[in-house]
Structure formats: structure tokens, C-alpha cells
Amino acid sequence: MCGIVGWIAFQRDLTRERSTLDAMTATMVCRGPDAGGTWVSPHAVLGHRRLSVIDLEGGVQPMTVDTPDGPVVMTYSGEAYNFRELRDELRRRGHEFRTSSDTEVVLRGYLEWGEAVADHLLGMFALGIWDGRTDRLILLRDQLGIKPLYVYETEDGVLFGSETKAILAHPAVEAVVDRDGFRELMGYVKEPGQATWKGMREVKPGTMLIVDRGGVRERVYWRLEVDEHHDDTETTVRRIRELLEDSVSRQLVADVPLCLLLSGGLDSSALTALAARKLTEEGRQARTFTVDFEQPDDFRADELRGSPDAPFAREVVDHVGTLHSDIKLDHRELADPEVRRTVVAARDLPFGFGEGDNSLYLLFKAIREHSTVALSGEGADETFGGYPWFHSPAVQQTATFPWVKRLAPTRLYEPELALGALDLPGYLAQRWSDTVAQLPSLPGEDAHERRMREFCFVHVTSALPTLLDRKDRMSMAVGLEVRVPICDHRLVQYVFNTPWSMKAFDGREKSLLRAAVRDMLPASVAERPKAGYPLTQELDYVGEVQRQVGELLSDDHRAVEFFDRAALTEAVREKPEALERDTRDAFEQVLDLSVWLDLYRPTIKLS
Template identity: 55%
Template sequence: MCGITGWVAFSRDLSQQSAVVGAMTDTLDHRGPDARGLWLGTHAALGHRRLSIIDLEHGTQPMLTPEQGPDGLPRAVISYGGEIYNFRELREELALLGHRFTTRSDTEVALRGYLQWGADLVHRLNGMYSIAIWDTAREELLLVRDRLGVKPLFYYPTDDGVLFGSEPKAILANPLARARAGGEELCDALLFLRSPGRVPFRGMHEVKPGHLLRIGRDGIREERYWSLEARPHTDDLTTTIATVRDLLDDIVPRQMIADVPLVSLLSGGLDSSTVTALAARTRAAEGAQLSTFSVDFTGHTENFKADAVRPTPDGPYAREVARHVSSDHHMITLDRGRLLDPAVRKAVLGAWDLPFNFADLDVSLYLLFAAVREHATVALSGEGADEVFGGYLWFSDPGARAAETFPWLKLGAHRGLDPRSLFHPWFIDGIDLAEYEADLYRTALAEVPVLDGENAEERRTRELGHLTLTRWLPILLDKKDRMGMASGLEGRVPFCDHRLVEYVFNVPWEMKNFGGEEKALLRAAAADLLPESVLRRKKAAYPSIQDPAYDRALITGLATAADGEGGAPLAPFLDGDAVRRLTDKTAGGSLSEFERILVESTARMDDWLRTYQVELTGIKGVN
């Protein structure tokens, strides 16, 4: 896991731009605290910050091919971040084709794979990655992002080339980039989804998951190399369960390859417990013990109040799984003071670079990962299982299934998570949020593959699965990546292996949910791994603090912004009466989790505009 950045310019000499490229690279030091590298050519410059995971002594980047062209330059240069889990098999294949290796790193495998197969290398990779390869002979930059978008990769076209980086801050460190936003960018920030390729900074984009870019003198060309396909599922239930288990038995050990300490995040839910149990088996076969980590809040378990999203507390279940698999378990306990610490909240915004958030979940995840980083460099987690196996309420809720928008927006609006509710109607109408949301939804639906013979109910379930994997999962993966890499912790997500995703995407709903039990397919595949209580446990969301004093502190900050104190950029657009209604509610109790997310997301957007000095353009009410 590393941070990458670079600059391509066909009308200037970049060999003299070490100061600028160095500044871009240094913004990513948290992603790669172990080493820093630059390579400067005439029309391309690459930067790299390394977090050493495999072959600690070697694998320095940017990595150059020993082969040179007629001009004496290396044939290709790579700056790469992530992990290629099948690099050993690829290395053996390339060696048989005559390639020689000087390191044990997957970086060299990617570089030599490019020399052998060109951009077709992407079809052979299993992993999470963002890759930049400068081909000196072709004078072409290749940017590649993994299939599910686990690793981020942003880019900013310029008049004569492109800027790119693992995070927006790397791009914004170049004088050619400007932090600007208009109505569309604020719509992106207000809606709780990630639209592939879109970024709330005007002029900036993301390489879409499963896509690559070719940047040459003739401009930027985008190519899609992977997408979910609709295929008939011909396996019976017994075979389907066995196939899912076989895949997991391969995926988890494969994702445990590392030359540094690796742990597992354990909530006590089905997803993380399954990953943990498989990882513990792998460690035991090696004669070692797996370490596991959970998060809790002071007094949370003792004073727990059940709700529809969290029917049970995590702590007792996490400890039960830890005992069951004989892991060395650590509970990280947080309190209100740490969650409200201004320095921590500033660090969380700096990790995101973008006005997205999951309320206190962001902050607690950041603090959890910082604590885990004191023990390990790599952490396995259960993200992706709900998206792959259909664990969310919107797969079964009639209102969500019938919604003519993203189903989580429909459910959220019913529970107080309406992004419009804290802003003046004239502002919401001025940025045309309703039409923007409708257009994004139409675009997303148009991408869903069609399987001949599906009835309307089956078709809708396929749509919900595709929307969840392509518009909801990306923001969860963003959160995991940003909060982990802020401390130099690499997160690995076995449920996002593209082979598992492809297979389960086409499994009929009656198999995924057989017997009427949520994620029954995964439960059956993990039946021999877990205690019965955990195997049957209902889904519980990541823990959230339950503390009225926390809510009062939150709303006080937003009310201050709404009053225009301190030059709050959002002040002209906020509805003071709506903010006061929430303020009054906290005086006698707590906000709902969805109201809390609404308050925090609005405050985050204001902080983002101020911190990044975002220039607002083309918005009603802005001079």
C-alpha cells in the first residue's frame, strides 16, 4: 500500500520540476511513511510514498525497467499502490516467458507484466491497486484502477496533459490545479452516494473502478476493462454454498500475504467473524496466533439501547468469536472527548479531502485504525459482504424496492436523513438537486446488465444489487481507505475479490436468502466456522456513540455556522429555523443516527469549503 502521484505535460520540460513534484508527493507521506521516491523525465514526472508490505528491503519506487530504448531512457517507469494477490503466479508465468526479477515485490511483477502484455495486463490481476505506468517510447501514461475501486486514483486534466494522485491533496499541491465547486459539485457533496468518476472539486475526476486511462499527445482516452455481467446461474443450492466457501478459502489466505504484522478487525457480526475465523485457521496452520481488534465506547455495552439498525451491541459477540477462534483480542474503547477533539476531526477531514462523512463512525474508525497501527501494518475486514450477499434492508423493504431513486436515499429520508432539510429551498432549487439526483439514478439504472427471461421482481433485485455495488459500496471503501491510510494502515477486503463478486451477483435471490434469512448463503458457507449465536445474529451496523452530550456539541457547532459566525461559507444557504428545531430536540434528548449524520455532513461541508478555500462559482446567492 502506497501513495502515488505525478504530472504529464507535453509542452514543457518536467525534468526541472522536482520541487513541485516533490511537494505533490509529500502530501501523501501518511500513505507511505517508509520511503519517498521521484522520477523526472522530460514530459512525465512520477512520485511515490511507500508503505513497505512485501519485500521490505527492495521494491523502491518509482521503479524503472533495466531495459532501455534507443534514447537511453528506461523502457517504462511505474508508480504503484495496492496489492496484487496473485503476483506469485504471474511471476512464475513471466519467468517462463524469459523475464528476470531482481526483487520479490509485486511492483516488479506489474512492471514486467506491462512489458509482456501491455495494458492487457489488467485482465490478469487479482487485487486492489492504483497503477501509473509511463511508457517512454510511446510517450503515453497508463492509469489503472482495480475492478471494485478499493484503491483511489484521482486525475485533473490540464491544457497539455494531466495531474494525478492517490488523493486530491496531491493534485491541489500543483499550482495548475484550483479548488473550485459549482452547483453540480455541491450536489455530489449533498447526496449520500458516489457516482463513478465524479469528484466535488470542479475539473477533478476519479479513474472509475474497472477502468483505465491512456494519456498521450492526442488527449485522454478512457477504457472499461471490467464490469458486472448478467449470466444464468446453473448451480444448485448445495453447489452454490460450496463454491462460495471454496472461494473464501482461497481469498482470505491469499490476502494474508505480507512481510509485516497483519491483524483482523472483528465486530462480532457475520461478515468480520467469517473473515476472522478463516484467517485464524490460516495462522494456526502456520503455528501462529491471529490478533483481532474491536471498537467500543465508554459505557456503550452497559447502557446499550437497541434500535432498528443496531439490535444488539458488538462487544459480547466479538469476545465470543475471539474465544472461539483463539485470537489475541484487543478492545479499543473511545469516549466522547476523543470523538469531539478538534484536532482529530481536522485530521479526519484531511484524510477525506472531500465533504463526505459517516458522522461519528468516521472519527471512531480513524481512532480505531490509529490504535491498530501501533500493533500492525495490515488489517483484514468484512466490508463488501452486505453489498455482495444482499444484507441491507432495501433489498426487502417494499418502499425502498419501489423507490424511483437510490433506495438508501429513500430509507434515509424517512428517518431524518434528507440532505435538503437544513438548507433554504431556494438554494436546493438553485443547484437543481432533484433533477441531478434523478439523472444520476437514470444513468445508474441504464448500466445494469439484462438477463433474458428475468421477471420484474428478479430484474428489480438485480438492479438493487448493481446499484449497491456501484454507488453505495464505493463510499464505504473510500471511508476504509482514507481512515486507514491516514495512519499508514493497509485495509484488505476479502469480500471484494472480483471472482466472488461476479459469482454471487448472479445467484438468484431465493438462494441468497433461502429460508427467509438475511445473507443465508453466507451463513451456510460459514456454518462450521462460527458459534451458533454469531451465525444466527441479525445484522447490526458499525457501532455509533449513544450520548446526548455528543449531539448537543454537534448541533452547537452547526448553529454557530448557521448564524454566520466565523465567516461560515454555508451560512447564506442554511435554514436557521431547521437548525434550531434540531437544537431544541437535543435539549431534551438525542438525535437519531440519521439526524446526526445530517448534522455532521452539513458541518463537514462547511469545514471543507473553508479548509480547502473552495471557490464557489455559478451558485445563486454567491457573488
């Protein structure tokens, strides 16, 4: 995995701007700790930071192919999991390869197929190709947006980068967040194409941008399609198993140590079992890691987690035979202001998952001492209908994003801000309406099936991108590549079109996934209900967070302006065990916001 940057300017000489390119590229060092490189020409400069995963000696970037009509140069982040098949096909078409990297395969694929190379790629990727034969830039992002890619249009071209900090490093870009950007931050709904910072946008998932002297043109090469599902349940379960096996097998290819993230839940356990079987066939042993906390033995069940992960993870380890490690975190690490500072800097934004981001970062930091690549179960809940609210009739009748109530502690936002200047309720209602309007109707589909298809659609397009971005940022902050086999676009497309009656055919969440992997798992794990990402139950952690929020109140920090000061003041005086979840979430948000304001010193324009 890597970090990419670039600057295209058709009306100036960029050979004099190497220092600016170097500054932009330097912001990506965490994403690519192994090597760096730049390529400079009069109207295009490209930068790259490399995390070496495949072909450690080759694959140096930016990668160039010189042609009689000019150079074709690429800066690339990600993995093309079908690169071996593509390389064989390109060789049959006359291409010769100097390396064994997937990077060269993608570049030569562009030379062969041009823009249509996008239709050949299976994987997670974000790339920029400068075609010196025609003086144009191609920006391309994978089908589900697993790898980030941002762009900023200038008067005579564009800036682009894997993270917004790369673009913010350019002297012409101001750190401004306007009303729309701040509403998205506080609303917890990801709108494809939005980037929070004024003037910036994402390259949308499944989309290509073509930049030339005539401007910027957008081409959508993939989207979720609505189609009738003709397979019966047995055939569907078998097809899902085949797609899972193929995706996992492809994503086990690496020239560096590889591991699996194991929570003991259905998703991660399924990937672990599939991967362990494949690795055993190759004479290798799977390695797994589970996050846990230094806390009292008396686990307290709540609405998010009915049971601790560790016992279930251990059952999987014993069942499939992995080399396992528990990564234990304590409240001092989680509450360390320097950890929070690193996490917010990695995300470029506040209003993340607070403690959950801190623990994920610390988990990845510990794993990075042993492995460079990890496989994760991200995407299963969104794809297969795993969240509890999917199965709540009351929620099904409500035309809104069901996760917002859980994530956004709106009760503690500053009322005039949330309900007045930002009008979050109106914003969320409009976003819901705009999102579901993109979804074509299927002939003969009844109202309930339509609603559940809408639910699945908004989860894949508006919830999953937030989780993928979180995982990418926290992992790349320590130079760890995390792969997400369930986010194979072939699998997501296939499952999306299964009717809801089939997705929940046994009355449970993730019925199809459970049926597809039940034979590989301990019965207790196969039957385990959905459990959320683990959070510490140490009251010492809550107390320390309270103390830090109290300091912000005493210092009259700017971050407090966005929250109900009276409610925060009352909350910091409560006993830690008496605090409700949304109050704890608000503490996390105000602390993250304070760090972000100090680091980025943004100009916020809400009118």
C-alpha cells in the same frame, strides 16, 4: 499501501519542475510514511510515498526498467494478491527479478503483456506507468475501485494522484466545486468517474487510461457481467466458500504485523474464522480488534443496531482463539475538533459519515500501534443483500437509491438550495435511471428478479465505492493498509449473477454467506441480524456537538448557509436525548462542512 502522483506534459520541460512534483508528493506522506521517491524526465515526472508491506528492503519506487528503446517506470499503490503465480509465469517467459516485491511483478507484467497486464491482476491497485519507449502513460485502477486514482487533464497532458489533494497542490489547479460536484456531495450517490472538484475525475473501477500526444483514451477491461447462473444452491454455497477461502488466504500474505477488524457481525466473524484457521495451519495466531465506547451499560437498541457488538465479538474470539483487544473510545475523543479536522483533511471532502468517520479514524490510529495491515468485511452487504431495505417490499417497489433517505438529512438542508439550485430529487431520479440503464436484461428474467438485480447492481457500483473510499482514507491517514477479501472481483461477479431467490433462500439477509460459513461460527453469531456500524450512545457527545454547531450559528459561519438556519437554531436548543437521528446527522454535516471550507477555501459555483 502507498500514495502515487504524476505529471505528464508533452510541450514543456518538466526537469525544471521538481519543486512542484515534490509538493504534490508531499501530500501523500500519510499514505506512505516509510519512504519517498521521485523520477524526473523531460515530459514525465512521477512521485511515490511508500508504506512497506511486502519486501521491505526491495520494492523501492518509482521503479524503473531500462530497455534499449527507453525506460519504463512505474509508481504503484496496492497489492497484487496473485503476484507469486505471475512471477513464476514471467520467469518461465525469461524475466529475471531483482526483488521479491509484487511491484516488480506488475511492472514486468506490463513489459510482457502491455495493456493486457490488467487482465492478469487480482487485487487492489492504482498505478501509473510511463513507457519511455513510446512516450505514453498508462493509468490503471482495480476492478472494484478499492484503491483511489484521480486525473486532471491539462492543455498538454495530465496530472494524477491517489488523492485529489495531490492534484490540488499543483499551482495550475483551482479548488472549484460546481453544481454537479456539490449535488453529488449532498446526494450520497457515487457516480463512477466523478471527483467533485471541477476539472478532475476518477479513473473508473476496472478501467485503464492511455495518455499520449494524441490525448486521453479510456479502455474498460472489467465490469460486472450479466449471465445465467446454472449452479444449484448447494453448489453455489460450496463455490462461495472456496472463493472466500482463496481470497482470505491470499490476503494474509505480508511481511509486517497483520490483524482483523472484528465487530461480531456475520461478515467480520466469517473473515476472522477463515483467517484464524489458515494462520493456525501456519503456526501463527490471528489478532483481532473491536471498537467500543465508554458509555453506560444500558445499551439502547434502535433501528440500526439491535444489540451491542462486544458480546458477539467475544464469542468469536473464544470460538476461534484469537489474540483480541477492545479499542474503547469516549465522547471527548470523538468530538475533538482536531480529530474532525484530520478526518476531513483525509477525505478531502465534507458530507461523510461524521461521527462514524471520527471513530473509524481513532480505531485505525489505535490499531496502527500494533499492526500495519488489517482485513475488513467491507462489501458483504452490497454483494450478498445484507441491508434491511433489500427485504422490504415497499422499498423494492421504489425506483430510487434506498440508502439516501438514511444518510442525507434533507429535512435540514437549506430548502432553496436542495430543492431549487441543486434539485436533489431530480438529480437522484436521473442518477437512478442512468445507473440501471447500464444493466443488460437477462432473457426470461421476471420483473421482481430484474428489480433485485438492479438493487444489487446500484449497491455495488454506487454505494460500495463510497464505503471503500471512506475505509481507504481513514486507514491511510494513519498509514494502515486495510484489505477487503469480500471485494475480490471473482467473488462479487459470481454472487451478482445468483438469482435473488437464491440470495434470500432462507428468508434472511445474506443467506448465501451465512450458509457458506455457518459451520465455522458460534450459532448466535451465525444467526445475528444485520447491525450497522456502531455509534456512541453517550449523550455527552451529542451535547458537545450541539455546542459546536451553536458556535457556528453565533459566528455566522459560511457552512450554515447550506442548511435551514431556523431548524438548526431550534435543534441546538433541544435536549440531547430528544434529537432524532437525522438532526444528529445534520450536526455532523455542518461541522464537517465548516472544517472543509476553512481548510480548502473552495470556490463554489452552483449556477
